[in-house]
Amino acid sequence: MNPLDVMNDHKIIKKYRLDRDAILEICAQTQQHLVRPTSRSQLLPVSLQVLVALQYYATGSFQSVLADELDLQNTWLLGDSAYLLRKYLLKPLPTANTEAERRYNVAHKHTRCLIERTFGIWKMRFRCLHKSGGYMTYTPVKCAKIITAVAVLHNICVSRNLPFIDDNDDRVDDNDNDNKGDDNDGNDGENNNEDGRQTRNNLIRETFSS
Numbered sequence: 666m667n668p669l670d671v672m673n674d675h676k677i678i679k680k681y682r683l684d685r686d687a688i689l690e691i692c693a694q695t696q697q698h699l700v701r702p703t704s705r706s707q708l709l710p711v712s713l714q715v716l717v718a719l720q721y722y723a724t725g726s727f728q729s730v731l732a733d734e735l736d737l738q739n740t741w742l743l744g745d746s747a748y749l750l751r752k753y754l755l756k757p758l759p760t761a762n763t764e765a766e767r768r769y770n771v772a773h774k775h776t777r778c779l780i781e782r783t784f785g786i787w788k789m790r791f792r793c794l795h796k797s798g799g800y801m802t803y804t805p806v807k808c809a810k811i812i813t814a815v816a817v818l819h820n821i822c823v824s825r826n827l828p829f830i831d832d833n834d835d836r837v838d839d840n841d842n843d844n845k846g847d848d849n850d851g852n853d854g855e856n857n858n859e860d861g862r863q864t865r866n867n868l869i870r871e872t873f874s875s
Contacts, residue, residue, distance in 0.1 A: 667712055679830045681719040682790050687821050691715055722791040722815045741864075743777045750861035755868070765873040769865075772873070790822065790829060791815040 669677065669685055677685055692712050699711045742754040750756050757774065761767040788795040794815060801808050822829075 667710070668716060669712065678827055680723065681716060682723045682822060682827070682830075683719065683818060684825065684827055687825055687827075688712075688715060688719065691821075718814070719818070722793050722811070722818060724792045741868075743773060743780065745777070749858075750865065751858065752860040752864045754861070755865050758865075764875070765869050768873040769869045786829060787816070787819045790819060 668680075669688065672680070674684060677683075677688070681688060683691075689712075692715050695715065696711050699714050744754050744756045746756060746759070748754055748756050755773065757770045758766050761770050793801065793811060801811065803811070
């Protein structure tokens with residue numbers, strides 16, 4: 666029996682994080698990729714394959730440290746003072762001596778906080794990304810595919826204005842302590858490299874100077 670045929674809309678969103686129409690649309694878009702060329706009578710229908718994946722993404726049972734190589738062009742990762750300054754990873758200035766530097770620090774903080782809140786909602790909606798779900802016992806490549814899949818699903822939820830239903834009372838997210846020490850960057854001088862400083866200085870000059 667197909668759960669979509671017997672569950673109401675609220676239960677569908679609670680269990681799979683997406684509504685009925687979004688799930689059916691995903692089934693239609695993945696139909697040609699999920700249908701197996703076999704004559705076996707017990708072939709798992711596409712809709713159930715999709716629902717199994719969505720339920721895992723929503724509840725989660727494993728999580729591991731993800732190793733991934735990023736191809737970044739004209740984009741940057743943002744980190745707090747605990748990170749090393751690099752050409753591809755920008756951190757706040759330990760001291761803002763000019764108005765442009767102050768604006769950079771403010772923009773950096775606001776952007777990073779917005780991203781962290783987004784990550785928090787994303788991980789609470791799809792528990793396979795959250796530490797409460799356990800650890801992904803998969804290869805880094807497969808972990809990356811799972812993360813990409815639930816990112817797409819989360820964007821679908823946002824675009825359809827679907828309610829965020831969290832059936833777990835633990836609201837503490839593992840991003841909560843990431844902001845510690847943002848304004849105290851005592852190791853800035855010894856841990857950063859020249860490429861990183863030059864990239865940050867260029868961005869401040871070109872974007873934040875009046």
